[in-house]
Amino acid sequence: MVENRTFQNPRNQARARRYSFLEKMRIARSKRTRRSCSYSSRLSETEASQVDAWFQSFLTVCTEIVNLYMSWLLGSGIFIPSAIYTLYTGGHSRDDAVAHLLRSHEFAPEHFPRVDYRDVDFWYNSFRNKNFDLEQKPEYPNDLTRLENLPVLDKVLSNVGSEDQQKLRLVCHKFKHFIDSERKLIKTIRIQLNSDSVNLLIECGITQDIICTAYKRSEAGCEIIRDGETVTSKNNFIDAAMEDFKSANQRTDTKITSLLIISSKGDPNDEDRTMFFSKIGQTLSEVKEKVYVESLLMKDENVDELEIILTGIKPGRLSAVFMQTRSTDETDLTRIVDKNQHWQYLKQFHASSQIDDLKLDTIAHMDTVRISTTSEYSAQELLDYKIVNMNPSELFKQF
Amino acid sequence: MSVENAPVVDVDEAAIPVEKKMYYRFESNDKKEFRVSELAIQQSETLNRLVEAMGYTSEDVENKPAIAIENIDGKTLKLVFQWCEHHKGEAIPVDDGSVPKIVEIPEFDAKLMDIDNGLLFKLIWAADYLNIVQLLNVSCKKVANMAQGKTPAQLRRVYLLPSDEEDEAAKRAAQEAQDPRAREVEEEFEERKRQGGNSFF
Known part of the structure; x- marks a missing residue:
């Protein structure tokens, strides 16, 4: 079969060489087997037992070598x-x-x-962490009764409010270094929509550095102005602002003390406004975890827009909402009061619009509330809930 | 310690169904043995996987040595298993960010964690080590709550944290204890520096 094959090109010639080599190996192996069979048939019983003894001692040596190798390996x-x-x-x-x-x-x-x-x-x-050096010597903390040795210090800190976290920075170098290296503290994010631009201000909670950026609409897309430098982008001015807004929020467990969302009185058109809020909602929904915000201030927005923002915020963390609506007459806050998942955790709620049919027990858990309502309450009710009636049309509750 | 003398974690007898349940044996690093129900073990991802992989039968559990947990002491392990027994059968929270995480500390947990800080930190460490998600959540929350409204000096006291100066001094003392020659070398170096020599050698 082999002889009949023709191998014209070099690849086939190599294959032929390999084939003939394998064929030779096969023949040699079969010869060796035949020879060993004939040897064993010619051996006397004494010789056979001698061969067995040699073989046994060979096996013992091999086992010793393996054991030595294993001991070396275990000790290595x-x-x-x-x-x-x-x-x-x-x-x-x-x-x-x-x-x-x-x-x-x-x-x-x-x-x-x-x-x-x-x-x-x-x-x-x-x-x-891409360190594959197998000769490292693992080190473990000795004293497990110390907070700074906990491997889940970040988990503890994620449960601490931003103000307390600032104080923890001052406790010792180790905590300062840990909190600073995480860079997860933002004092303020202020995003403002104007008629032809968006302004974004981010104040770092650790260094207090402030980054102000303006995104201006232009024919080609937008101009991004930061630190006196202007960069052009093909993106729409709202999209460009949202990219930076997202990058500020995307790290999990980032704490934002205050989030301010403002629509300027310069009256941005309805199309921009709708796009602005849908993009904010989209951005907040795209981050891995819901955003940690302690205080939310919205100016010139309506209840729909407030709901979009509240959906993207981590419940249980938001403790204050300050809302100044655009048109007080048309705004109905009743669907926010007591029905939103944040409501039970709020300590402060200030709204400029009117709330009809407000039950006092829905605000009993808060420290301060400033709202207008058409509801009427008895003097006893107001006393029970420690309400200070500042104005006939405005309720003000403060403990 | 023999099986008969092993401290048994309190179990709510009424909650145990009639069919025979398996109780696993665990041993702390100070040789205290605990018998824990199969259902309670499910609260610990780590122990649950471990007993699954071991594939013990009821006979194995009795005849084989207790499963050793080398780096947790008996006092901490007792708290861990008490928590697991109390919360057995409860759903384990998924920590993937899909569900907003609001941690409330139940009354039983608050009582269980009413312990000194050193033990509380050990409990957190054990909860992390044994991968008991909800115990880790509540214990971290408890430690975080301790920080509320405190000044840095108060925080140092609450968390038993040394100031930077104390920390440095402790490090120096530890170094000296390890190498008594180090202090002499340092003093010699300082002396030479005072004498104006640029090079130590």
Whole structure:
């Protein structure tokens, strides 16, 4: 068969060489097998037992070598990291990896050391951070009774309000460094829609640095003005502003003390206004986690627009809403009061528009409320809820 | 410690159905043994995966050694398993940001966590280590609540945090304890510097 084949091109010639080499190997192997069979048939019983003894001692030596190699491997320090690396690259979760390694220990305790969760955590973190040096020496905090040694310090801080977080920065260098490196504290974001531009102000909660940017409508798209420099963009001026607004919000657990959304009295046209709010809603919905805002101020907006913004904010964190509506006569706040998921957590609520049929128990949990209502209350009711009636048409409650 | 003498975490007997339930045995780093129900273990992602992978039968649980949890002491582990037993069968919150996370501390948890700060931090550490999502949420919330309205000096006291000066001094003392020659070398270096020498060697 081989002889009949023709191999014209170099690739086929190489294949032919390889084929003939394999063929030779096959023949040599079959000859060796025949020879060993004839040897064994010619061996006497004594010689055969001698061969067996040699073979046994050869096996013993091999086992010793393997054992020595295993002892070296176990003592080398890369045995466990290698095993963990295999599990990591195999896509096993941290818990699965620990379970597999413990199972290995249970089956062969003398050959496979017991693995600690901390080992798996250390190596998984290292691999996730693209550090694949298997000769690292894992280090673990000794004193677990100290807050600064907690591996979930970020989780604790995510539950702390922005004001308290500022104070924690002053406690010690370690906390300052930790909080500053996270860069997750924003004092103010103020976004304002004008007739032909959007202004965005971001004030950092750590350094107090302020970044002001103006996005102006132009024929080609927009002009972005920041620090006295102008850059042109093909994007619409609202889209360009939203990109920066999104980048300020997209880091999870970023805390914004105050979010101000303002529509200027310069009367932006209805099309821009609709686009502006739908883009804000879209931007807030696109960030990984709902945005942490403690205080929301909206000026010249209506209730629909307020609802869009409230939907994008993390419930349980928003404690103050200040709302100055555009046209007080047409605004109906009743659908916000007590029905919105933020309502039960609010401590302050100020609104310029009128709320009909306001039940006092819906505002009982708040510290201060400033609203107008057409409802009438008895003196006892007002006393019960510690309401200070400042004005016949305006309720003001302050403890 | 023998199985008979092992401290058993309080279990609500009425809540246990008639069919035979498996109770796993765990051992803390100070050799205290705990028997914990299968349902309670489900609160810990880590322990749940572990017992699944081990594939123990009821006989194995009794005959094999207790599963060791090397770096958690008995006092902390007792709190962890008490929490797990109390919250067994409850849904484990998914922490993927899809659901707004509002952490409320239930009365039982508040009572359980009414402990000294050192133990509370150990409990957080254990909850993270054993991947018990809700216990981690409530304990972190509890620690965060302790910060409310405090000054930096008060925060240091509440969280048992050393000031930077104290921290530096502790580090220096630890270094000296580790290498007594280091202090001498440092003093020699300072002396040479005072004498105007630019090079130490």
